[in-house]
Amino acid sequence: MDVCITPSKRYEGLFLVATTDFFYPLCEDPYLQGQVACANVLSDMYAQGITNIDNVLMILGVSDQMPPDERFIATHLMMKGFADLVHYAGGKVTGGQTIINSWPILGGCAKSIGKECDFIRPDQGLAGDVLILTKPLGTQPAAFMRDWSKVPCKWERAAPHLTLKELDRAFKVACASMARLNLNAAILMHKYKAHSGTDITGFGLMGDSNKLAHETADKVELIFHTLPIIKDMAKLDKPFPFFKLLKGFAPETSGALLIMIPAENADAFCRELEEMDGWPCFQVGHAIKRTTGDKNFARIVENPTIIEV
Amino acid sequence: MDVCITPSKRYEGLFLVATTDFFYPLCEDPYLQGQVACANVLSDMYAQGITNIDNVLMILGVSDQMPPDERFIATHLMMKGFADLVHYAGGKVTGGQTIINSWPILGGCAKSIGKECDFIRPDQGLAGDVLILTKPLGTQPAAFMRDWSKVPCKWERAAPHLTLKELDRAFKVACASMARLNLNAAILMHKYKAHSGTDITGFGLMGDSNKLAHETADKVELIFHTLPIIKDMAKLDKPFPFFKLLKGFAPETSGALLIMIPAENADAFCRELEEMDGWPCFQVGHAIKRTTGDKNFARIVENPTIIEV
Numbered sequence: 001m002d003v004c005i006t007p008s009k010r011y012e013g014l015f016l017v018a019t020t021d022f023f024y025p026l027c028e029d030p031y032l033q034g035q036v037a038c039a040n041v042l043s044d045m046y047a048q049g050i051t052n053i054d055n056v057l058m059i060l061g062v063s064d065q066m067p068p069d070e071r072f073i074a075t076h077l078m079m080k081g082f083a084d085l086v087h088y089a090g091g092k093v094t095g096g097q098t099i100i101n102s103w104p105i106l107g108g109c110a111k112s113i114g115k116e117c118d119f120i121r122p123d124q125g126l127a128g129d130v131l132i133l134t135k136p137l138g139t140q141p142a143a144f145m146r147d148w149s150k151v152p153c154k155w156e157r158a159a160p161h162l163t164l165k166e167l168d169r170a171f172k173v174a175c176a177s178m179a180r181l182n183l184n185a186a187i188l189m190h191k192y193k194a195h196s197g198t199d200i201t202g203f204g205l206m207g208d209s210n211k212l213a214h215e216t217a218d219k220v221e222l223i224f225h226t227l228p229i230i231k232d233m234a235k236l237d238k239p240f241p242f243f244k245l246l247k248g249f250a251p252e253t254s255g256a257l258l259i260m261i262p263a264e265n266a267d268a269f270c271r272e273l274e275e276m277d278g279w280p281c282f283q284v285g286h287a288i289k290r291t292t293g294d295k296n297f298a299r300i301v302e303n304p305t306i307i308e309v
Numbered sequence: 310m311d312v313c314i315t316p317s318k319r320y321e322g323l324f325l326v327a328t329t330d331f332f333y334p335l336c337e338d339p340y341l342q343g344q345v346a347c348a349n350v351l352s353d354m355y356a357q358g359i360t361n362i363d364n365v366l367m368i369l370g371v372s373d374q375m376p377p378d379e380r381f382i383a384t385h386l387m388m389k390g391f392a393d394l395v396h397y398a399g400g401k402v403t404g405g406q407t408i409i410n411s412w413p414i415l416g417g418c419a420k421s422i423g424k425e426c427d428f429i430r431p432d433q434g435l436a437g438d439v440l441i442l443t444k445p446l447g448t449q450p451a452a453f454m455r456d457w458s459k460v461p462c463k464w465e466r467a468a469p470h471l472t473l474k475e476l477d478r479a480f481k482v483a484c485a486s487m488a489r490l491n492l493n494a495a496i497l498m499h500k501y502k503a504h505s506g507t508d509i510t511g512f513g514l515m516g517d518s519n520k521l522a523h524e525t526a527d528k529v530e531l532i533f534h535t536l537p538i539i540k541d542m543a544k545l546d547k548p549f550p551f552f553k554l555l556k557g558f559a560p561e562t563s564g565a566l567l568i569m570i571p572a573e574n575a576d577a578f579c580r581e582l583e584e585m586d587g588w589p590c591f592q593v594g595h596a597i598k599r600t601t602g603d604k605n606f607a608r609i610v611e612n613p614t615i616i617e618v
Contacts, residue, residue: 011422054318109366
């Protein structure tokens with residue numbers, strides 16, 4: 001859980017909710033990259049059901065390795081993409097910090113003033129809950145292969161398994177998915193009384209769902225029977241096992257929310273989110289009562305259903 | 310003014326005050342560097358009279374150019390120095406983000422929930438105010454010369470003007486000064502009804518005081534008659550004019566607060582701050598009614614008094 005929820009020392013009943021995140025660009029389109037960076041920062045907030053973003057400070061590293069003209073345009077567009085999406089999310093960029101760095105950096109620090117009722121703590125999941133995933137997995141293999149496709153000797157290794165057309169589609173889906181806010185999912189978490197949530201990040205589905213399981217106060221085992229994956233990325237898993245995508249350990253950038261929700265509300269949640277966002281939403285597993293060991297955990301069933309997206 | 314003061318969209322009368330700052334290390338001692346980075350981040354808050362820090366997210370870039378052992382120790386100590394000083398300031402580090410980068414990076418994002426009475430807006434200064442500076446100037450030449458002293462062909466240029474002993478003292482004073490919080494100054498801004506303040510940063514005394522002048526609603530001219538400077542740094546100004554120290558344009562790291570305060574309270578403010586912090590505090594000028602032009606501005610008198618510290 002990357003978000004910190006700090007009680008105000010001075011004003012009782014109020015909390016400061018904040019997160020910071022930044023990383024290196026993944027997309028070639030700087031405007032889109034700005035949006036991805038924003039969606040990635042805010043995702044931490046949305047995972048705790050925080051729908052109100054008061055402000056965001058932007059964190060920017062401008063590369064001294066780029067030609068000045070290119071740098072100027074790229075930086076301008078990245079900042080615009082970031083700020084536009086913050087605005088769309090109902091917040092505003094009110095400052096930040098920029099450094100000159102060898103590699104470009106983009107991210108921010110998002111903040112919200114809230115009361116207990118404004119957020120959904122990550123420990124409230126229950127055995128019997130359905131697990132919902134709001135985005136498909138597979139952003140890492142898509143971005144990785146995109147890099148390979150530009151280097152002939154590397155692409156040689158991938159070409160027997162993936163056409164350029166397939167890669168192109170997968171990369172576009174990944175970018176659009178990464179740039180999509182988890183805002184509506186957070187709104188619906190309140191409406192459909194979700195018990196808890198996390199976002200899927202660099203730790204991958206298993207890393208983050210294990211963390212969520214550990215946080216959960218109830219004795220639970222999180223079982224995944226379904227993995228939604230960006231089309232054509234799953235078939236890379238055998239020739240390139242280092243992705244660990246089907247094992248659930250491939251890192252995701254600006255990934256899905258994983259939500260624990262009462263079973264009776266799961267259908268309605270997914271239906272309404274699909275209507276609002278125009279993207280599919282997935283029921284990927286459920287929480288059962290843990291009967292072994294002394295620690296909650298998550299696992300994927302032996303032959304999970306793969307849904308290609 | 311690097312701080313943003315954002316009204317809560319949801320809770321009337323409440324504001325979210327936040328700032329973010331990060332940069333590359335200046336001191337050789339990583340623990341001290343952590344403290345400098347913290348004092349530098351919080352200084353933005355203190356300049357607006359904010360004495361209550363609710364939490365800080367740490368921003369860290371770990372260098373991939375350092376040997377692993379060295380990196381481990383340096384990173385650990387930097388983080389500890391940072392967190393210890395946040396703790397001393399009454400806040401806590403509740404998260405952050407770390408990346409691997411070619412150069413090390415250290416800083417953070419500080420936040421506070423406040424009401425209007427908790428902060429001092431930067432536009433309230435008045436003609437007749439005294440200008441107070443809470444730390445001496447000259448951190449940049451001290452750090453710069455420290456780097457030069459390690460490269461024989463560079464130090465050759467400096468040696469006729471500065472002994473190694475003088476440099477050593479200046480650098481130690483600079484580090485101690487940079488690691489000192491402006492917290493007590495912020496507390497006293499409220500006690501002695503200061504009108505406004507800013508912190509002295511990478512824009513130097515003139516850059517930041519011009520910004521403060523522009524923010525000031527009253528028609529004012531900020532006149533500096535005194536420049537407190539770390540001992541032996543002023544004499545570098547003639548042989549190395551690029552520092553622009555005596556012109557007021559040398560960048561400062563974790564610099565002073567510059568405070569506009571009613572003349573009758575200036576002595577008491579300085580006396581009490583000196584008692585609390587054990588460092589001298591300086592009355593460096595005053596604000597007069599602006600009679601020319603259409604924009605407030607700051608300037609240094611022709612032959613300012615230099616106080617060596």
